[in-house]
Amino acid sequence: MSEEVRHWQSRPLEALYPIVYVDGLVIKVRENQRVVNKALHLVLGVNLQGHKELLGMWIAQNEGAKFWLSVFTELQSRGVKDIFITCMDGLTGLPEAVETVFPHTRVQLCxxxxxxxxxxxxxxxxxxxxxxxxxxxxxxxxxxxxxxxxxxxxxxxxxxxxxxxxxxxxxxxxxxxxxxxxxxxxxxxxxTNAIESLNMTLRKMTRNRRIFPSDESAFKVMYLAVQTVSKKWTMPIREWKPALNRFALEFADRFPQ
Known part of the structure; x- marks a missing residue:
């Protein structure tokens, strides 16, 4: 993994993300002279200004509670102290991992x-x-x-x-x-527009590449695609102001003053 990509994946994050989405897509990677399906997992945060930010990407072949626990522990070690709501697919071990690391977070299936x-x-x-x-x-x-x-x-x-x-x-x-x-x-x-549009772009990249020679290669291509897409993330997500006002009331004891 290049220094630039490593620096991005380990950069400090904000203390609070009112909403975090977890999603992923399947990629094909060459490994030990055969092609295997792996999952590229994306964790997308919405910050207090309503702006989207991809918090990180993780490639895995076998996910479970242990894998997801490591992902959310990593986010915590990079500075995330609280998440109000996590919206996700019901992947094995994912809801439990979120609630272990962020016990006050409400888990919502997508x-x-x-x-x-x-x-x-x-x-x-x-x-x-x-x-x-x-x-x-x-x-x-x-x-x-x-x-x-x-x-x-x-x-x-x-x-x-x-x-x-x-x-x-x-x-x-x-x-x-x-x-x-x-x-x-x-x-x-x-x-799910917040993460679906990103996924669409990344899926195009996987269709163009078909098979990646390694995890590192896949990660670098996806990283470059994310950098391009995120330049368009200049506006808050739809209906953000009224949602933020509601968050301030609903989570008054955890909302920054």
């Missing part, structure tokens, strides 16, 4: 990922209707309404797709934190 995973089980002719019914769950006004809508979903679809309601129930404690928040904050944590 609804886009959850819906996308649910639709894998669904035939094309039912996809639109199922997606609409799932929206009724996560866009409900209250947790109670969401539970009722999940029950209605199960009654309607369990005969054909029993795994969907079961997977939502299994993850329910990570679905419901959103209902404690106002629409302003829900909008801010729901929108």
């Amino acid at each position: 609804m886009v990922h959850l819906v996308r995973n649910s639709l894998r089980y669904v035939s094309h002719k039912h996809a639109k209707e199922v997606a609409t019914d799932l929206k009724g769950i996560y866009s409900a006004a209250t947790e109670m309404e969401a539970e009722l809508n999940l029950e209605a979903f199960a009654q309607k679809w369990d005969a054909q797709y029993p795994t969907i309601s079961a997977s939502w129930r299994a993850r329910w404690s990570r679905v419901i934190p959103r209902f404690a928040f106002s629409p302003d904050i829900r909008k801010a944590i729901y929108t």
